[in-house]
Amino acid sequence: NAGVTQTPKFQVLKTGQSMTLQCAQDMNHEYMSWYRQDPGMGLRLIHYSVGAGITDQGEVPNGYNVSRLNKREFSLRLESAAPSQTSVYFCASSGPIAGSYNEQFFGPGTRLTVL
Amino acid sequence: AQSVSQHNHHVILSEAASLELGCNYSYGGTVNLFWYVQYPGQHLQLLLKYFSGDPLVKGIKGFEAEFIKSKFSFNLRKPSVQWSDTAEYFCAALIKAAGNKLTFGGGTRVLVKP
Numbered sequence: 001n002a003g004v005t006q007t008p009k010f011q012v013l014k015t016g017q018s019m020t021l022q023c024a025q026d027m028n029h030e031y032m033s034w035y036r037q038d039p040g041m042g043l044r045l046i047h048y049s050v051g052a053g054i055t056d057q058g059e060v061p062n063g064y065n066v067s068r069l070n071k072r073e074f075s076l077r078l079e080s081a082a083p084s085q086t087s088v089y090f091c092a093s094s095g096p097i098a099g100s101y102n103e104q105f106f107g108p109g110t111r112l113t114v115l
Numbered sequence: 116a117q118s119v120s121q122h123n124h125h126v127i128l129s130e131a132a133s134l135e136l137g138c139n140y141s142y143g144g145t146v147n148l149f150w151y152v153q154y155p156g157q158h159l160q161l162l163l164k165y166f167s168g169d170p171l172v173k174g175i176k177g178f179e180a181e182f183i184k185s186k187f188s189f190n191l192r193k194p195s196v197q198w199s200d201t202a203e204y205f206c207a208a209l210i211k212a213a214g215n216k217l218t219f220g221g222g223t224r225v226l227v228k229p
Contacts, residue, residue, distance in 0.1 A: 035219075
């Protein structure tokens with residue numbers, strides 16, 4: 001199993017450009033999420049999904065859209081990138097165990113710089 | 116809203132020293148607690164987790180954590196660190212009543228000097 005994969009690993013954008021970060025998992029997990037990691041702030045939840053076609057906002061959703069077309073993939077889109085979105089982005093997934101959710105498995109991250 | 120706080124942003128130790136990293140969460144109900152580690156240039160990996168039962172949880176690489184409900188704490192410990200423990204450590208809380216969203220602390224960077 002590859003676990004959670006993310007593409008690209010690195011990206012540099014100019015202010016106002018758009019891009020989509022891709023995430024896929026092969027563990028048949030229902031729950032997927034996107035986080036951003038900034039120094040001293042830990043990981044903050046951007047958006048999450050509990051199944052195909054079902055998404056919801058996390059702690060810092062502004063400026064981001066997500067899409068969960070199927071169980072396996074969960075993409076994050078920046079429509080008009082801003083320097084404040086310079087960060088490392090992690091995708092994670094988890095599956096339910098006994099009515100609750102177990103540990104989340106993280107992807108390798110995407111380092112995004114917006115100039 | 117629930118929150119997770121980690122007391123130390125940076126910790127510097129020598130090899131063989133003992134490590135304790137503090138973590139407090141602010142939620143009065145049932146929580147699942149986690150410690151994740153991020154080695155330089157790598158993604159987060161689970162060190163240990165607490166769901167229920169014995170409040171002293173043992174994880175990988177010699178780490179353990181103690182859940183103290185009365186103090187809303189879940190501190191991470193290792194009796195004798197190694198240079199390879201240099202990493203950033205994150206405490207996280209998952210609250211089922213809050214939609215199973217994982218809330219992270221700000222992280223603690225640990226540097227172990229050889």
